[in-house]
Each structure stands twice: as structure tokens, then as C-alpha cells.
Amino acid sequence: MTFSVTILGSSSALPTSKRFPSAHVLNVHERFYLIDCGEGTQIQLRRFKLPMSRINHVFLTHTHGDHVLGLFGLISTFNLLGRKTDLHVYGMDDFQELLFRNIEYFTDTMSFRVVYHPIDPFKVETIHADKHVQVTTVPLRHRVPAVGYKFTEALQPLNIRKEFISRLNLTTADIIRIKAGEDFITSDGELIPNSELTYRAYIPRSYAYCSDTLFSERVVGLVQNVDLLYHEATFLHTELELARQTGHSTARQAATAASKAGVKKLLIGHFSSRYKDETQFLTEAREFFPETYLVNDGQTFSVEQKKGDDASNSAILS
Numbered sequence: 001m002t003f004s005v006t007i008l009g010s011s012s013a014l015p016t017s018k019r020f021p022s023a024h025v026l027n028v029h030e031r032f033y034l035i036d037c038g039e040g041t042q043i044q045l046r047r048f049k050l051p052m053s054r055i056n057h058v059f060l061t062h063t064h065g066d067h068v069l070g071l072f073g074l075i076s077t078f079n080l081l082g083r084k085t086d087l088h089v090y091g092m093d094d095f096q097e098l099l100f101r102n103i104e105y106f107t108d109t110m111s112f113r114v115v116y117h118p119i120d121p122f123k124v125e126t127i128h129a130d131k132h133v134q135v136t137t138v139p140l141r142h143r144v145p146a147v148g149y150k151f152t153e154a155l156q157p158l159n160i161r162k163e164f165i166s167r168l169n170l171t172t173a174d175i176i177r178i179k180a181g182e183d184f185i186t187s188d189g190e191l192i193p194n195s196e197l198t199y200r201a202y203i204p205r206s207y208a209y210c211s212d213t214l215f216s217e218r219v220v221g222l223v224q225n226v227d228l229l230y231h232e233a234t235f236l237h238t239e240l241e242l243a244r245q246t247g248h249s250t251a252r253q254a255a256t257a258a259s260k261a262g263v264k265k266l267l268i269g270h271f272s273s274r275y276k277d278e279t280q281f282l283t284e285a286r287e288f289f290p291e292t293y294l295v296n297d298g299q300t301f302s303v304e305q306k307k308g309d310d311a312s313n314s315a316i317l318s
């Protein structure tokens, strides 16, 4: 069961010959979720052989060109291909009119519906949940309203610990109730909590995408313990003042956020095109958070499944 993110674009506002503007694709169990849609996203989807037609959800962080300009072209291509499935777009309120005016101007008839979901940039909200993943907003601090997104794999169904079936003489009806989350009361009146009776086969995996943003303690609190954190690092710490003025972070700040949040792995990107040697970002960040990786367009980062079949894990999940 896959849980991986592929980098389509990793530059900041100015693209380079090696880096397209921001866009990531999250693959959860072969369902594809697009996060940001910088110019050229559809080209990158083709180049890295991702199934474009299976993207049904697009999560935009904010209305800056390097995060949204690719959506117009992507929607136009979907229409030329005769797409039928609804496309759900999540983004700032101000982008909605712009998007639909563009669609109206360039398209006579649409073969599919674009359903727009305006986001409140100040609230922490679960904005989407399906059988595979739950998506929660992470308010960011940028020059304009912006949110990051935390993707958490859906909980696996509860399994019953086999030893209890014979020990407690459980009937089929008992088992169904316990699997639905209920505790069990024995004939002697003893209550056995559900967390002792059940476990989940796997622990949910998580990915958080935070771009563009200043360093923020609130963000740190909202991305606690995620498996994979993408945090922008537009500048090196020598340009801290410039980062502050433009609403961006330095590599050191991205690493500090990862360290404070106790994440497993940090990905950094959104590098300013002023730097010719990006390994400086890695060196700076690893001093504060050794599990840092610099992203390049076309790279995929996977999170392995973690077994949850012991008592301590099932207790954490219940």
C-alpha cells in the first residue's frame, strides 16, 4: 500500500532550467492528490509518468503565481481529453472567480465539473476525508493568506485479538460490536476495554506540506510527529532579514521546525534562484535536523507501512 510524494516542482517564484515552480503529487494507495499547481505542472506529470486522469483533488496553498498558474492549463487539457469526473479544487476565496473566468473565456463547453472549495486560511479544519486519507489545513504565515495541508492515512479497520475469541467465548454478534469499537462486559460484569481486545494492522502514515511560510510555532504544533514534513526553505540563514520581509523561511528555520515538531524526515525546497549551489541548504539544515533531504524535480519519497499489531500501538490508536 503506497504512501509517497513525488516532487513536480521545487523552485520559488523564478523557475530555473532544473526546477519548475511548486507542485507535489501525493500517492495514497494509488489515489493521487495534487498539492499546488505551479506553471508547467501538466508537463511534469507527463514527464514523470504520473496518471494525470486519476487526479480528482487539487489543494492550493495560496494565490501566488508560482503555486497556481499551472491549473489553467491542466484544466484545459483535462477538457481536451474529455474528462468526465468532477475535479475538486481547494484554495483561497480570491482565486475562485479568477479560475472560473479563465475557464469561461477559454472553454466553450466543459466535459467535467470543477467544484471549488474556498478555505478559511485562519482555521484548522478537516476539509476532505475519503477511504484512504484525511486532509487538514495548517494555517501558515505568509504575505497573503496561506495554508499548508496535513495528509493522514485513513485508519485501518479494527482487528480482534484472536486469543480473546475463545477465552471470552465471543459470539459473532459480540465480534461485530467489538470491531465497531465497543468494549466488552463479561458474564461476571468485568469490563474489558476495546483497546485491549483489538489492534489495527498498520499505523496511519502522514505527510505535511508547508509552503510558503515564515517560521511559525503554530505550524510546529500542527505538524507534530508527521512521518514526512515538506517545509519551504527559500533562503539561507544569512538572508534572514530578507526571508522575514518576504514571508519565507531559511533552511535553518525549516530544520528547527522539523526538530521541534519531532517529525521523522524533513524535505526542503522552494529555493530562491539566487543560489547556484543548493547543497548549502542541506548543510545548513542538517546541522539542526540531520534527517533533512533536499528535493529535486522528479524525486519520489516513500513512507513504509508500520505494523500496528502490538498492544502499545493499538492503545495509541484507540
Ligand SMILES: [Zn+2]
Residues within 6 Å of the ligand: 012, 013, 022, 064, 066, 067, 212, 270
Ligand atoms: Zn512560492
Ligand SMILES: [Zn+2]
Residues within 6 Å of the ligand: 062, 064, 142, 212
Ligand atoms: Zn508565496
